[in-house]
Amino acid sequence: MEKASFPHRHILGMAELGRAEIELILETAASMKEILSRPIKKVPTLRGKTIVHLFFEPSTRTRISFEMAAKRLSADTVSVTASASSVVKGETLIDTAKNLEAMAPDIIVLRHPFSGAAHLLTRHVRASVINAGDGTHEHPTQALLDLLTIREEKGNIKGLKVAIVGDITHSRVAHSNILALSKLGAEVWVSGPATMIPPGIERLGARVTYKIEEALAGADVIMALRIQKERQGRDLIPSLREYARVFGLTPERVSLAAKDCIIMHPGPMNRGVEISPEVADGPYSVILDQVTNGVAVRMAILYLLLGGSREAVA
Amino acid sequence: MRLLLKGGRIIDPSVALDMEGDLLIEEGQIRAIDREIPADEGLEVIDCRQKVILPGLIDIHVHLREPGEEYKETIETGTLAAVAGGFTAVCTMPNTKPPNDCAAVTKFIRDRAREQGHCRVYPVAAITVGQRGKRLTEFADLKEAGAVALSDDGHPVADAFLMRLALEYSRNFNLPIISHAEELALSAGGQMNEGALSTLLGLKGIPKAAEEVAIFRDISLAALTGAPIHIAHVSTKGACEIIRRAKEAGVPVTAETAPHYFSLTEEAVAGYNTLAKVNPPLRTEEDREAIIEALAEGVIDVIATDHAPHSVLEKEVEFAQAACGLIGLETALPLTLRLVRRGIINWLRMAELLSLNPARILSLPGGQLRPGSPADITVIDPELSWRVTPEGLKSRSKNSPFLGWEMKGAAILTLVRGRVAFKR
Ligand SMILES: [Zn+2]
Numbered sequence: 197m198e199k200a201s202f203p204h205r206h207i208l209g210m211a212e213l214g215r216a217e218i219e220l221i222l223e224t225a226a227s228m229k230e231i232l233s234r235p236i237k238k239v240p241t242l243r244g245k246t247i248v249h250l251f252f253e254p255s256t257r258t259r260i261s262f263e264m265a266a267k268r269l270s271a272d273t274v275s276v277t278a279s280a281s282s283v284v285k286g287e288t289l290i291d292t293a294k295n296l297e298a299m300a301p302d303i304i305v306l307r308h309p310f311s312g313a314a315h316l317l318t319r320h321v322r323a324s325v326i327n328a329g330d331g332t333h334e335h336p337t338q339a340l341l342d343l344l345t346i347r348e349e350k351g352n353i354k355g356l357k358v359a360i361v362g363d364i365t366h367s368r369v370a371h372s373n374i375l376a377l378s379k380l381g382a383e384v385w386v387s388g389p390a391t392m393i394p395p396g397i398e399r400l401g402a403r404v405t406y407k408i409e410e411a412l413a414g415a416d417v418i419m420a421l422r423i424q425k426e427r428q429g430r431d432l433i434p435s436l437r438e439y440a441r442v443f444g445l446t447p448e449r450v451s452l453a454a455k456d457c458i459i460m461h462p463g464p465m466n467r468g469v470e471i472s473p474e475v476a477d478g479p480y481s482v483i484l485d486q487v488t489n490g491v492a493v494r495m496a497i498l499y500l501l502l503g504g505s506r507e508a509v510a
Numbered sequence: 511m512r513l514l515l516k517g518g519r520i521i522d523p524s525v526a527l528d529m530e531g532d533l534l535i536e537e538g539q540i541r542a543i544d545r546e547i548p549a550d551e552g553l554e555v556i557d558c559r560q561k562v563i564l565p566g567l568i569d570i571h572v573h574l575r576e577p578g579e580e581y582k583e584t585i586e587t588g589t590l591a592a593v594a595g596g597f598t599a600v601c602t603m604p605n606t607k608p609p610n611d612c613a614a615v616t617k618f619i620r621d622r623a624r625e626q627g628h629c630r631v632y633p634v635a636a637i638t639v640g641q642r643g644k645r646l647t648e649f650a651d652l653k654e655a656g657a658v659a660l661s662d663d664g665h666p667v668a669d670a671f672l673m674r675l676a677l678e679y680s681r682n683f684n685l686p687i688i689s690h691a692e693e694l695a696l697s698a699g700g701q702m703n704e705g706a707l708s709t710l711l712g713l714k715g716i717p718k719a720a721e722e723v724a725i726f727r728d729i730s731l732a733a734l735t736g737a738p739i740h741i742a743h744v745s746t747k748g749a750c751e752i753i754r755r756a757k758e759a760g761v762p763v764t765a766e767t768a769p770h771y772f773s774l775t776e777e778a779v780a781g782y783n784t785l786a787k788v789n790p791p792l793r794t795e796e797d798r799e800a801i802i803e804a805l806a807e808g809v810i811d812v813i814a815t816d817h818a819p820h821s822v823l824e825k826e827v828e829f830a831q832a833a834c835g836l837i838g839l840e841t842a843l844p845l846t847l848r849l850v851r852r853g854i855i856n857w858l859r860m861a862e863l864l865s866l867n868p869a870r871i872l873s874l875p876g877g878q879l880r881p882g883s884p885a886d887i888t889v890i891d892p893e894l895s896w897r898v899t900p901e902g903l904k905s906r907s908k909n910s911p912f913l914g915w916e917m918k919g920a921a922i923l924t925l926v927r928g929r930v931a932f933k934r
Contacts, residue, residue, distance in 0.1 A: 209556035211710065289828065311712035312782030331830065333712025368712060395715065396706020428699050428714075 532811030566598025578607025596921030
C-alpha cells in the first residue's frame with residue numbers, strides 16, 4: 197500500500213501550499229474524476245470517517261459540492277449551518293467547534309464571513325480543517341478546481357496568460373487563484389474598476405492594468421468575478437449599467453483574447469453585468485466543467501488529508 | 511522615611527545631568543544629590559552601583575478600564591503594572607464606562623487612585639459629552655475635578671468646527687487637547703495597515719492617509735487657534751513629516767509614539783495574531799525607521815504606551831471581531847532601552863521622552879531630579895535579562911504581542927513620593 201505523502205494537516209489557503217503539493221492534489225483529483233465517470237460513483241475509501249460541514253455563511257453550491265465529495269468516498273457527514281450575525285464576541289465559532297469535538301470529527305470544512313476564521317479554528321480542534329472560504333482571504337478549493345479545469349482544457353498552466361476581471365479586492369477566489377496560478381507559472385493579469393483593485397496585489401503575483409482590453413489581449417483564460425455594487429455600505433462604482441458597459445465580458449471584448457480561450461466564473465453569475473449571456477453560455481464557457489471538477493478536487497483533498505491509500509481508489 | 515540611593519548613574523534631562531553619585535530622599539522629597547553623601551544613622555541605603563537613576567517615568571496615555579470594565583484592568587492592577595514597569599505616574603484616557611466626561615467620573619478616578627493606586631493617576635477627560643463628538647464637556651468643571659488634559663481618544667472628533675471650538679475653549683483653562691488622529695471615513699472597517707499584507711490576509715486595510723489627513727487637520731486648527739495640540743500614538747512616516755514641518759513653522763504641536771510602533775511592523779499580524787491588532791495599526795519597516803528617527807531628532811516628544819488591556823474574550827476570536835489594543839506598561843522600558851543600546855538615543859534623551867517631556871506637556875510634577883522636587887524616581891538595571899510571560903505580568907490582561915520575547919533591562923525600584931511602590 198503506497199501512502200500518499202501530503203505534508204499538511206489543514207488546507208487553509210493557496211499561500212501555504214507549495215507547487216509540488218498543488219500538483220499532487222491535481223493528479224489525485226484527476227483519478228477521482230475517473231470514479232465520477234463510473235456507473236456506481238462510490239468507493240469505500242473513507243468509510244468510518246466523519247466530516248463536518250460548518251457553514252457560517254450560506255453557500256449551497258460549495259456545501260453540496262463538499263458533501264457530494266464526502267459521500268462518494270463513503271464518509272459520514274454532518275452539516276451545521278450557523279448564523280454569524282448572531283455571533284457575540286466570536287464565541288459561536290469556538291463554542292461550536294468545541295461541541296463538535298465531542299463527535300470526534302476527522303475533518304471540519306469551514307465557511308465563514310471573517311478572514312482567518314479557519315486559522316482560528318485550527319487552534320481549537322484536533323480535526324483537520326479545510327477552508328471553504330473565509331472573508332475576503334482565500335477559497336483554496338475553488339482555486340484548485342479552477343486549476344484542474346484549466347489544465348484539462350490547456351494541458352499545462354505554465355506560460356498561460358490568465359485575465360481575472362472584476363472585484364479583485366473582495367474576491368477570495370481571485371486571491372487564491374492569483375497565488376496558485378502564479379506559483380504554477382501562469383502570467384496573471386487583473387483588471388477592473390480601480391476601486392476594486394486592492395493595494396499590493398502585485399506582491400501576490402498579479403499584474404495590474406486599468407485597461408481591461410490590455411488584460412484580455414491574447415488571454416488564454418478569462419475569469420469573470422461576481423460584482424456587487426455596494427460593499428460595506430458604500431458604492432464602489434457608480435452603477436451596474438456603467439460596469440457592464442466598461443468592464444463587462446461581451447463577445448467583442450472576448451474576441452481580443454486568444455482564439456481558443458476559455459471563460460470561467462466561480463458563480464453565481466450576474467448575467468448581463470460582469471458577463472453577457474452570449475459569453476456565459478457560449479462555446480468558450482467552461483463554467484459547468486468547473487462545477488464537476490469541484491467535486492473531484494474536494495474528493496482528492498479529503499482523501500489526501502486523511503492519508504488514504506492509493507489502492508483504495510483503484 | 512529617609513533613603514540614600516548610593517553610587518548610581520543619575521540622569522536629569524532638565525539640566526542635562528549625567529553623573530555618578532548619591533541621591534538623598536527625605537520626607538518624600540529629593541533632599542540632595544552629590545558625588546558622595548555620607549550615610550548617617552537611620553538612613554536606609556540602597557546600593558545603586560551599575561544602576562541608572564531616572565526621574566520617575568510618566569506615561570501620558572494609558573487605559574485603566576475603571577470604571578466599567580474591571581475584568582480587564584482596574585486602577586489598582588493597572589498602577590501595579592505601571593510601577594513594575596518603572597512608571598511613577600500615568601494619565602488615564604476617558605473611554606471608560608461611563609466615559610470620563612463629567613466631574614463626578616473624574617473625581618471617582620482620583621479618589622480610587624488615592625485609595626488603591628500604586629502610582630500617581632491623572633485623569634484625561636473627554637472633549638465631548640459621551641465622546642460622541644456633538645457637544646463640548648464642561649472644561650472648567652473637569653479641570654477643577656482634576657483633569658489634566660482633554661481627549662476623545664478612540665473616538666476622534668469628526669466635526670472640524672467642534673474641534674476648533676475645543677481648541678479655542680481649552681485656552682481658558684490651560685487644558686491641552688490630545689488628538690487621536692483618525693479620519694473615520696478612510697479607516698472604516700479597517701483591521702490592519704493597508705497594503706500587500708492586508709490584501710494577502712484578506713483583511714480590510716487602514717491607509718496611512720487616515721492618520722495623516724487627521725493630523726494635518728488638527729495641526730491646521732492649532733495654528734488657527736494658537737492652542738497647543740498633542741498628537742497621540744503617531745505611527746507613520748508621513749505623520750512625522752507633517753509634524754516636523756509644523757514645528758518648524760512654529761505651530762504649538764507635540765507628539766507621542768508608542769513602543770510597538772518602533773519595535774514591530776505589520777508583519778506581527780501574520781497568522782491572524784490578534785495580540786498585534788491595535789489602532790492605529792502596526793505599519794511598515796519604512797514607518798518604523800522614520801519613527802525611530804523622529805524620536806532621535808526631537809520631532810516626536812514623548813514615548814507613551816497606549817496601554818490597552820483586553821481579556822481573552824476580546825482577543826481569542828476572529829481577527830475582524832477582536833478588540834484593538836495591547837498592554838505596554840511593563841515592556842515600554844526594555845523596548846526603549848533597545849534604542850539606547852543601539853546608540854540611537856542616549857540616556858538623557860530617553861529620560862526626556864519618558865519623563866521630562868510628558869511632565870512639561872501636561873504641566874505635571876516630576877520629570878526632573880532636583881533638591882526640593884518630589885521623590886518620584888525610577889531605578890533601572892539596564893543589564894537585567896527577563897522573559898515576557900503571562901504569569902510575570904502584573905496587568906490583569908495579558909494581551910501583549912511581546913509574550914515570549916527576551917528583554918534586557920527593567921525597573922528594579924520605583925519610588926512614588928519617596929515611598930517604595932515597587933521593588934524587584
Ligand atoms: Zn487613541
